[in-house]
């Protein structure tokens with residue numbers, strides 16, 4: 001706690017008209033003061049305006065004119081999925097500023113630093129290492145708060161991410177490109193360790209920040225419970241699974257909430273081409289945002305129940321199908337799927353499609369029925385991958401027609417099997433947990449005691465409780 005910095009920052013924010021939303025407000029934005037809400041709805045959702053902090057939650061209406069009672073979500077039609085169980089996809093692209101929910105993780109990780117006065121805006125730079133969306137969220141939140149920031153991401157990430165960053169950073173030097181692509185996280189850590197030598201750089205590493213875990217458990221978890229309860233209505237629907245691809249494992253933490261409240265099991269999704277959890281494997285893949293050749297420190301492995309591998313060949317090809325007029329025609333006319341639903345498929349980015357495929361795999365493996373629901377998430381939409389789509393299209397260089405579309409859909413969707421799907425035994429959980437030792441204790445200097453403490457659920461509960469107890473501090477800070 002540094003009271004001088006807290007007071008200085010509170011005054012700085014006051015001059016800029018900045019108020020910080022509380023955890024309760026982000027769990028239920030109807031609690032937000034009416035004057036603030038009116039200001040929010042007059043503000044463009046992507047504007048560099050502190051009012052947009054009050055949009056950093058799951059309840060934004062798709063046209064951003066109001067807050068909803070439950071997150072925007074899509075229940076996938078049975079005729080599309082080919083399974084009876086209901087798959088509820090919560091949509092992340094209605095978060096402000098970056099059209100992805102990772103802006104929430106960034107807010108959650110920065111917030112305690114502001115409240116405890118460990119981040120001094122006059123000296124420090126917020127450094128946001130990520131594979132793309134989290135660093136954009138971090139840069140956006142920093143800019144709104146008038147803080148200096150740096151984004152670190154692999155050079156091979158989608159061009160759309162770099163275009164966005166270039167518009168937001170003060171100086172292009174504040175975008176650090178590390179070697180490799182999606183799964184080259186070690187290279188990101190190396191860059192962070194180098195930057196950390198300058199004590200004015202505050203590395204806000206989503207892979208080891210327990211606040212990333214805690215913000216998702218408290219806010220994402222309770223929000224997804226609401227969309228499930230809405231879909232359930234008066235029926236007997238049971239939430240059997242929460243399915244989430246893991247990058248930092250932040251989003252996965254919503255599962256810890258849903259397990260406690262709805263008794264849902266937790267499934268982690270990764271790319272088959274980089275099967276770290278399934279096979280202790282490695283490799284390159286294009287499911288951007290996930291699967292990074294290591295077990296994040298904030299992954300509560302001992303509470304995970306399934307691991308599912310999905311191929312990026314499927315996500316690349318289905319992305320093409322879902323986002324081209326040829327593909328949409330095929331789905332509407334040839335397959336007869338509801339036109340309105342097909343027009344919403346672009347709301348699913350690569351990792352969202354991976355979550356949907358994994359959900360279908362698990363529904364098949366567990367023989368789920370119409371009374372069962374799977375809760376999952378679409379972190380971002382296809383609009384962030386237009387250049388990637390063009391690359392996939394090149395693979396079908398000569399002909400991309402209705403027959404190609406039929407082949408893509410039959411091979412990558414209708415033929416989904418239960419391959420690369422594992423229910424975790426105690427030994428499997430320990431194997432995955434122990435794999436993290438090499439990254440965190442050997443390479444990154446985490447103490448063995450802290451590493452081991454993560455086996456106990458009370459460790460995670462404490463971080464969750466810390467997060468939900470921040471409200472009083474936030475109110476105090478706002479009223480300085």
Ligand SMILES: Cc1ncc(COP(=O)(O)O)c(C=O)c1O
Pocket residue numbers: 100102130131132133134206245246247248249250251252288289290349351352379380
């Ligand atoms: C598109 C996308 N999907 C999934 C994830 C994984 O989310 P998490 O880091 O919370 O595990 C990310 C993370 O950046 C992402 O950008």
